[in-house]
Amino acid sequence: MPPIRRLTACALVTTAFVTAAVAHDGDQKLLDKQPAYQGPGWRNALKRQFAAGGGQQQLGLGDQFARSNVTLFAWMPLSDFGVGSGGNGNSCFGYVSPSGREYALFGHSNGTAVVEITTPGNPVLVGQIAGPQSLWRDVRVFQHYAYAGSEGGGGIQVIDLSNVDNGAVSLANTITTGGSTATHTLEVDVASGRLYRAGGGGNGLRIYDLNANPASPAYLGAWPDRYVHETQVVTYPTGGPGGGPRQLAICCGGLGSGYTDTGIDIVDVTNGAAPAHLLHVGYAQSNYSHQAWLSPNRQYLFHNDEVDGRPFTRVFNASNLNQPVPQLTYLGEYQNGITVDHNLYTLGTRVFHANYRSGLRVFDWSSGVTTPTLVAWFDTYPADDAGGYNGLWNNYPYFPSGVVIGSDIESGLFVWWVGDPQLGFVFPQGSPSQLSPAGETRVIEVLQNTPASLQAGSPTLYWSAGGAYTAIPLVHLGGDRYAAAFPPAACGTSVSYYVAATSVNGIVWTAPEGAPSTSYSATAAFGSTPVASADFEASTAGFVRDTAGDTASGGLWTRANPIGTEAQPEDDHTPVPGVNCWFTGQGTAGGSIGAADVDNGRTTLLSATYALATRPNAVVSYWRWYVNDGNSAVDDSFRVDVSNDGGTNWVNVETLGPGHPQASGGWYRHEFRVADHVPPTNSVRVRFVAEDLGTGSIVEAALDDFAIEDPTCTGFQPFCSGDGTAGGCPCGNTGAAGAGCANSTGASGLLVGAGQASVGADTFTLSATGLPAAVSVLFFQGTSAQNGGLGSAFGDGLLCAGGAVIRLGTELTSGGATSYPQGGDLPVSVRGGVSAGATRTYQAWYRNTASFCTADTFNLTNGVAVVWGG
Secondary structure: OOOOOOOOOOOOHHHHOOOOOOOHHHHHHHHHOOEEEEEEEEEHHHHHHHHHHHHHHHHHHHHHOOOOOOEEEEEHHHHHHOOOOOOOOEEEEEOOOOOOOOEEEEOOOOOOEEEOOOOOOOOOEEEEOOOOOOOOEHHHHHHEEEEEEEOOOEEEEEEEEEOOOOOEEEEEEEEOOOOOOOOEEEEEEEOOOEEEEEEEEEEEOEEEOOOOOOOOOOOEEOOOOOHHHHHHHEEEEEOOOOOEEEEEEEEEEEEEEOOEEEEEEEOHHHHHOOOEEEEEEEEEEEEEEEEEEOOOOOEEEEEEEEOOOOOOOEEOOOOOOOOOOOOOEEEEEEEEOOOOOOOEEEOOOEEEOOOOOEEEEEHHHHHHHOOOEEEEEEEOEEEOOOOOOOOOOEOOOOOOEEEEEEEEOOOEEEEEEEEOOOOOEEOOOOOOOOEOOOHHHEEEEEEOOOOOOOOOOOOOOEEEEOOOOOEOEEEOOOEEEEEEEEEEOOOOOOOEEEEEEEEEOEEEEOOOOOOOOEEEEEOOOOOOEEEEEEEOOOOOOEEOOOOOOOOOEOOOOEEEEOOOOOOOOOOOOOOOOOOOEEEEEEOOOOOOOOOOEEOOOOEEOOOEOOOOOOOOOOOOOOEEEEEEOOOOOOOOEEEEEEEEEEOOOOOEEEOOOOOOOOOOOEEEEEEEEHHOOOOOOEEEEEEEEEEEEEOEEEEEEEEEEEEEEEOOEEEEEOOOOOOOOOOOOHHHHOOOOOOOOOOOOEEEEEEEEOOEEOOOOOOOOEEEEEEOOOOEEEEEEEEEHHHHHHHHHOOEEEEEEEOEEEEEEEEOOOOOEEOOOOOOOOOOOHHHHHOOOOEEEEEEEOOOOOOOOOOOOOOEEEEEEEOOOO
């Protein structure tokens, strides 16, 4: 999909641009107006549906937005609201119904939309109230009413939300008192029950009482001395008449339309009919005082100037604001981004900035109010981070659930989670990069970072050996621990997998985070033999740049120790002392981001030639780095191809195109089986192509730690142990690690395989230890793993080998141990009727010397899975 700012010219013909009254002279939002995105959006809750149907490309839509420490739940573009390419989004606010259900109030050029986000990964448009056509609209809430106003006039629309849980919203009233019907922004002070209209037709502050009849607010008065662009109104418990409550309005604006003598004004609005001006504060490098917000403890005021050309937030000491003579003292400033800043809000020690083309940026000022730490960000305008007035208009971080919403001018409504996810995943033994061809079970921990947040029954493994993902529910082992049963797969197959779970508020959390657009990968094998490896430290390892085919004028592949930029890695992937890798163009220390990136064409890196004709399951792996951030992302991609004729013909292996979750930097591992793309020959090569076509953009690529391995496709592996790592023993009689359930001796039966599991030269032996003395042991074979490899309770143990069962033979223990075959026993493959390539499961049944756990007097070892060779 092309970048979200790219639209065809014909799209502009169908919908005229909104041309409402100007909020302030020379307003850049009108001058920088761009077509609204009209394509599809993205919803987190639909991840598993898409995955099951194989529609993974659609999932990439949400991954085009660069982010850090922010989870995207949903993105509703303007087309979801019936807004054409000439329209726009503007402000947003939140409402929580008495039942606790949460709603986003989203303003756009055509009116106000009400969207339920109780399940934030699947928002539902409840209804819309049409309003005057305008680029500007703002909305606030009091009780079960929402109030919407715009620069297009029409007064204040009063929207009834009392029946919103039943899917109905309605226009209850329209308020036209107070002079001009235009409004720039709104504010509600819930403590005093007052509505404030800022700006609109050059006005200052207009005040309404909501207490008597919130459906029909009564006009109280105005403060017209200066134009007010935005205001925050707070009630202090003391300082008012008779020592009672006092309402102060923190007004941003100035004379005229706000440019002259711009600054911050403190107005006492306790008496709404007669507001009193208390203080005017200017500041250095002022141009247009836009908006300010107090910290929750009311000790600090964070302020932005929309037109000063500086992405800095000014901080004032507001601890003495509620004094007979208020004081507001400048403390300093901090850089809040790299683009124009707009609205900001505070929650705890965090400041949530809506910064136009750089999107949402969240700072934590616990480290200092003028030296806060950037803790999270989400870029809603991936085209660039220039200084235009496009992108994120507003954000709202106050939902009780912790959900945050944002309203974007061109892209619509975003629903986010900021910070650590509610659910997390841990692989105690690491996420496997090799899985048994016979299938195996791994333990996964599902952590509830927010207590009681997990939806029961939702943890699921998604597994694919090519094609659509298969959903495999995880089995709860108790506490945070779950068992994931990986199915069998043909040896050498590259397997993709991820895990997912749903929180009680309907959010689907995954590991890795971008799944299924990105996933873990593993090779089905019992082991592997190294064929080739290259860390590029001492040599090129036979890799060369394709000088004949290259067309780029700069950023050509080179091998060295890279000098890092915002796009190029500073370090290679190889662990220390490794320093070298292949990358696209070496710049100079302190150079600009685009000084040595790929420009004006493509650059190609060719591997050495490898002899793989006798290795039908050979797997190629490599670590790659790729960055593609720029206006022409639609033209550019990173391609990996394979050839089996020395490079005459090529077949694509993978392409990282626009919006790919791994196209914004970072080292990522990828692997593929050669035979999945071309028949292995003795002339196999791989090539890596980075390109910058069309209009220039920032493109950087790097490659390191290339390897080829030949998987071991015959062998055996224990499974279905009773030690609690993958199954539950009856009565909790947990056994030793990797073995069966505990038995009457206090030990547990352990079954292992040895020898060669080959039909043509069978030396395979099953050996059982940890058993009672002088008891009969029955060795048996199955055609599958019982209960997905977890086993089923049987006697005092777990039945692991399932399907069609064949008894191999009975032996007697000596010293608690025995084996099969012995003496005149038939080989396992002969007794079991096994053919080459077959997968079989094996287990041993034995007598306990006394009743131990259940009324039964028998137990079982763990299982052993075997893939037989020829």
